[in-house]
Amino acid sequence: MKSRLDKALQSQGFGTRKACRLLVNRGAVRVNGVLADDPDADVECAGLVLSIEGVEWRWHETIYLALNKPEGVECSHTPTHHPSVFSLLPEPFVTRGVQCVGRLDADTTGLLLLSDDGAFIQQLTSPKRKVAKTYLVTCAEPITDAQLSSLAAGVTLSDAPEAVAGEGERVSERVLRLTIHEGKYHQVKRMLAAAGNHVVSLHRQRVGGLELPVSLAPGQWVVLDEGGLAAVRGG
Numbered sequence: 001m002k003s004r005l006d007k008a009l010q011s012q013g014f015g016t017r018k019a020c021r022l023l024v025n026r027g028a029v030r031v032n033g034v035l036a037d038d039p040d041a042d043v044e045c046a047g048l049v050l051s052i053e054g055v056e057w058r059w060h061e062t063i064y065l066a067l068n069k070p071e072g073v074e075c076s077h078t079p080t081h082h083p084s085v086f087s088l089l090p091e092p093f094v095t096r097g098v099q100c101v102g103r104l105d106a107d108t109t110g111l112l113l114l115s116d117d118g119a120f121i122q123q124l125t126s127p128k129r130k131v132a133k134t135y136l137v138t139c140a141e142p143i144t145d146a147q148l149s150s151l152a153a154g155v156t157l158s159d160a161p162e163a164v165a166g167e168g169e170r171v172s173e174r175v176l177r178l179t180i181h182e183g184k185y186h187q188v189k190r191m192l193a194a195a196g197n198h199v200v201s202l203h204r205q206r207v208g209g210l211e212l213p214v215s216l217a218p219g220q221w222v223v224l225d226e227g228g229l230a231a232v233r234g235g
């Protein structure tokens with residue numbers, strides 16, 4: 001797909017068309033390594049590598065990110081008590097409209113997907129799709145067999161007509177690996193409370209078939225490639 005350079009820049013989050021034209025006119029943009037001087041020039045988007053003020057950006061029609069969410073950030077553009085998760089991302093990603101694929105609580109850590117592909121976000125968060133989400137759950141009390149059984153059988157939450165169940169596996173006395181298929185508000189915390197325990201900390205390890213990459217430190221993100229995306233969808 002070909003595009004005018006100013007439009008290509010705008011689509012990647014570098015500001016308004018006017019701002020993008022100014023970037024080119026003041027010599028801040030390279031296209032595949034070559035200094036650009038014409039904002040109206042046609043560029044081929046597939047495989048395009050832009051460089052803006054010396055920073056390289058690969059062209060992505062739509063973008064998919066995996067972030068290792070640290071504790072104490074909110075999945076909101078208008079956070080109330082903590083910094084926004086969007087403050088961890090480069091500005092162009094935010095400008096191009098990247099959103100959280102479902103939310104994690106401010107005190108929950110681990111795998112958070114973000115994208116500007118609305119259809120992808122809808123698919124992954126649709127209750128009908130029942131995408132698996134796996135959490136490492138640290139509890140205040142030892143996890144009993146009875147609690148594991150009630151989680152497996154399903155517990156009743158105040159805002160759900162039907163019981164919600166999860167596949168739980170005890171990792172240690174107070175740590176549980178729990179997979180759920182919905183994304184209700186505070187779901188894991190409320191499920192554990194309904195089962196008779198209390199969540200002390202929560203870490204998301206996996207969404208669909210995608211594990212949080214071990215190389216990602218808290219606060220770091222990575223652009224998902226085709227393999228990563230296939231893993232998310234395939235789980």
Ligand code: URA
Nearest residue numbers: 105108186187188189
């Ligand atoms: N369940 C919760 O209770 N909190 C989260 O952040 C995610 C799932």
